[in-house]
Amino acid sequence: RNPAHGVRAPRIPHSLPKALSVDQAQALLDRSQLPPAETPVERRDMAMFEILYSGGLRLSELIGLDWQPVRAPGHVSHSWILAGEGEAVVRGKGGKTRIVPLGRQALTALHAWLEVRDGMLTPKSDEDARAALFLGERGQRISPRVVQLRLQALAQRVGLPLHVHPHSLRHSFASHLLQSAQDLRAVQELLGHANISTTQIYTRLDFQHLAASYDQAHPRAKRKTEN
Template identity: 60%
Template sequence: MDIAAADAWSGRYLAELATQRQLSPHTIAAYGRDLAELARLAGHADWARLTHADIRRFTARLHADGQNPTSIARKLSGWRGFFEWLSRQVTLSANPVEGVRAPRRPKRLPKALAVDDAVQLMEHHAHGHPDPAELCNRAMFELLYSSGLRVSELAGLDVRYVAAGAQAPASLGWLEADGGEVVVTGKGNKMRRVPVGGPARAALAAWLAVRPPARDGSQALFLSTRGTRISPRVVQQRLKLHAQKAGAPVHVHPHVLRHSFASHLLQSSGDLRAVQELLGHASIMSTQVYTSLDFQHLAAVYDKAHPRAKRKG
C-alpha cells in the first residue's frame, strides 16, 4: 500500500464515519488529523505491513515530541479504529495498534486546603439566625471534612439510627444512635464505620432538631429545598457558594474536603493505614498520594523557616 493508497483508504474511512456513524464534522476533522499524524510518522512504509513495534516506536516519538499522554491515547484510539476498519477491506496479519498503550499519565496530586483555610471555611456562618437550609449546609460540610466522606456517601445517609448490636437497616448508610459514627457503603459495596468529630456532631444535632419529614417518604438525612433526598450535585453547588462567601482561596468542591481531611489527618498522625481505613481505600497505593501532600507541606515549612533554606530576593 503506497502513500496514495493510504490516503485513499483514509478518505474512505472518514467518509464512512460521516455517513454511516454520522459523527460531527469536528470529530471527523480530529480523526483526519490523527491519520495525518500516522502518515507523517509512517513515511513511505506500507500501512498494511505496520507492526506493533512500529506503532510503539511512533508512540515513543510522539511522547519525545512533548505530546501529553492524553493526546497520545486519543491518537492510538483513532488509529486502532482505523485499522479495525481496514482489516475488513484488505488482509492484515493483525491490528498493529491492538495492545499498544500510551505513556502513563503523571499522577495528579489531589488539592487540599491549608488547615487555616479549612477551619475558616467551616467556621464561616451567615449573619443572623440560621434557617433550616443553613443548618443543613453546616451539618453537611462539617461531616464531609470531619469524616472524609465521598459526596455520594454523604447524600446516601439515612436518619434511621441503629443501636449497638441491632440489625442494620437496608440503606446505603446511616448515623449511629449517639451521632458519634456514620456507617457508609463505599466503592465495591464495601461498608465502613467512620467517627464523627465534635463540631460535626453539634452541627448534625442542630440540623436534626429542625429537619422536617422527607416529602419523598425516605429517611434521607439531608434534604433538598423540595424536601427530597439531596443529590451530590446540589451538595457541590451549595459548597461552592459557601466557599465563595467565606473567601476561600481556591475552588472548593466536596472532594477537596475529603482530600483535606486525609492530608490534615496524616500530617497530625502519620498513620497511613488508619487514613486508608477511614477513606475506604481498597489499596494502600491509593492512600500513599497523601504522603506527597504531607511532604509538600513540610517542604514549604522548611523553605519558609529554616535559616539555610531562605533564598535571597
C-alpha cells in the same frame, strides 16, 4: 507486522488532589465573618460540610446517608448515622461498609440540623426521602449538584481564594490527619481505600507541607539573588 508492537505509551502524570490548608478549612466551617447558621437550609449545609470533613466521606456517600437505619417495604438503609455513638455507617465503593467517627463539631452541627429536618419534608416526600439524612428544598433526598453549589457559594462568601468542591474536604481530611498522626493505615481504613497505594498519594501532599515549612524556616533553604 505491527510496527507499534512493544511501544509503550507515555505515563500520564497524576495530579495531586487539591486540599485546603488547616486555616482555610477552619475559616470555611466556622463561617468566618458570617453570622451563625440559623435557617434550616444553613443548618443542613453546615451539617453536610462538617460531616464531609470530619468523616472524609465521598459525595455519593454523604448523599446516601439516612438519619437512622430503616428497613421498610419502600426503603432499606445501606448507610446511616449513629448520632448517639458519634459514628456513621457508610457503604462505599464496591459495596464495602465501614464505620467512621464523627467529631464534636460535626455532631453539634448534625443535632442542630436534626432539630429542623422534619420541617423540610412535604406531602410528596417518598419513603427514600423520609429516611434520608439530608433533604433538598422540595422535600426529597438532596442531589449531589445542590451540595456542590452550596459548598462553593459558602467558600466564596467566606473569601477563600480557590474553588472548593466536596472532594476537597475529603482530601483535606486525609492530608490533615497525615500531618498530625502520620498513620497511613488508619487513614486508608477511614477513607475506605481497598489499596494503600491509593492512600499514599496523600503522603506527597504531606511532604509538600513539610517542604514549604522547610523553605520558610531554614536559613539556607533558598539562595539570595544578587544584583
